Amino acid sequence: MYEHKDPPQRQQSKGLERGTTAQTSTRKRSGSDIMGDYMGPVLNWLQNVAAVTLLKARRTLFQAAILFCVLVLLLWVSVFLYGSFYYSYMPSVSFSTPVHFYYTSDCDSSESSLCSFPTANISFMKNERDLVMAYGQPYRVSLELEMPESPVNERLGMFMIKISCYTKGGKTVASVGRSTILHYRSNLLQSLSTLMFSPFFLTGMAEQKQLIEVELFSDYKTNAYQPSVGAVIEIQSKRVQIYSSHLRIHAFFTGIRYVLYNFPLTSAVIGVATNFAFLSVIVLFSYLQFIWGGIWPPDQVRVRVMMGDNTRIQQRREEARKRMEKENSQKDLCAPLLIGSVSDASDFQENHTVAEPSPKKPSESSDAPGADVPEEEGSHDSSHEEKDGPNVLDGCQLPNQGETLLRQRPAPWMSL
Secondary structure (H helix, E strand, O other): OOOOOOOOHHHHHHHHHHHHHHHHHHHHHHHHHHHHHHHHHHHHHHHHHHHHHHHHHHHHHHHHHEEEEEEEHHHHHHHHHHHHHHHOOOOOOEEEEEEOOOOOOOOOOOOOOOOOOOOOEEOEOOOOEEEEEEEOOOOEEEEEEEEEOOOOHHHHOOOOEEEEEEEOOOOOEEEEEEEOOOOOOOOOHHHHHHHHOOOHHHHHHOOOOOEEEEEEEEEEEEOOOOOOOEEEEEEEEOOOOEEEEEEEEEEOOOOHHHHHHOOOHHHHHHHHHHHHHHHHHHHHHHHHHHHOOOOOHHHHHHHHHHHHHHHHHHHHHHHHHHHHHHHHHHHHHHOOOOOOOOOHHHOOOOOOOOOOOOOOOOOHHHHHHOOOOOOOOOHHHHHHHHHHHHEEEEEEEOOOOOOOOOOOOOOOOEEE
C-alpha cells in the first residue's frame, strides 16, 4: 500500500517539539531531585536535633527533680536540727505552782491565832522526772500572797517568810528569809473605794483584797552536783490570813539564750540557714569525691604518674641486676682452670665475683655498672653475643688471646 510520509520540514518541527518536551521534563525531574536531595539531609538533621533536644530536656528535668529533692531534704534536716537544739538548749522560761499551807490545830481554839506557823512543801520536779531549773541558769524565785484587807491583817504588821531549798537526800543547800507587810490604806480611802466599787463588790466581780509579791531569790542557781529538788516555805506568823498563794520561778537569760528567747524568728532563720549551708557544703564535697575522686584531681593524677615512673625504673634496675648476676655466674662456671696473676686487689667486688671487661665488647663493659640500665639493652646484648659466635661455646665465653682471667671456687649458693 501507499504510505503517506510527512515532508522533511514537518518532521523536523516535530522533532524539535519532542526535544523541547524532553528537555522540559528533564528540567522538572532534575528540580524535584535537587529539592529531595536538599530536604532529605535537612529532615534528618531536624530529627536528630529534636531527639538530642528531647534527651537533654529529659536529663535536665531529671537532674532538676533530684536537685529539688535534695534541697527539700536538706531544708527539712536543717529545721529538725535547729528544733532539736532549741528544745535541748532552752530551759523552761517560767514555772508556777500553787502553795498549800498546813499547820497544826490541836491547840486551844479560843484564840484567833494559829497553833503553828503555816508551812508548805514545794517540789521542783516537772512530771516527777525532769528538774524545773537548769544547771547554771539564774532564776528569780518569788512568792505571791493573796491576802484580805481584814482588821487582823491590818493589825498584823510585818511578818517573815522563810524558804529552804533541799536536795534529793534532804540536805538544805540554800535558805533565805524575807519580810513583808500589807499595803497601808487610810479609812477615808477605804470608804471611797468601797463606795465606788460597791456594785462590783455586790455582784462578786471584785473583792477587798491585796496581792503581795515577795521576792525570795533574785539570782538563784542550782548546783549540778547537788541539784535542788524542792523547797519548804514557812510564814512565821500565827495570825496571818491568806486567801491563796503561788510560787513563781522565772529565768533570766543571757548570751545565746537571751537572743533565742527575745528574738525567736531571727534566731530561727539564722540557725536554719547556717545548718542548710553546712549540710550543703558536706553534700557538695561528697559529690565531688564521688565524681572526681577528690577535690583536686590533677594533683592526685600527677602523683600517681610519678609513682608509676619510679616503680618502672625500680623494676628495670632489678631486671638489669639479675641479668648481670646471671652472666657473671655463667662466666665463673665456664671459665678455664687457669689462674692468672692479679696485680691489684681492688678488682674484686663485694660479692666475690670478678669479671674483667673485654676490650672487644663495649656492650658488656657498659652493662657492668648495672644500676641504671634500661630494658632495651637486652636486645643489644643478644646482638653482640650473636656476633661473637666463635668465642661462645654452649653458653660459655672463651678467653681471647692476651687476656688474663681469674677463676674462683664456686660459692655454696651456686650449687643450689
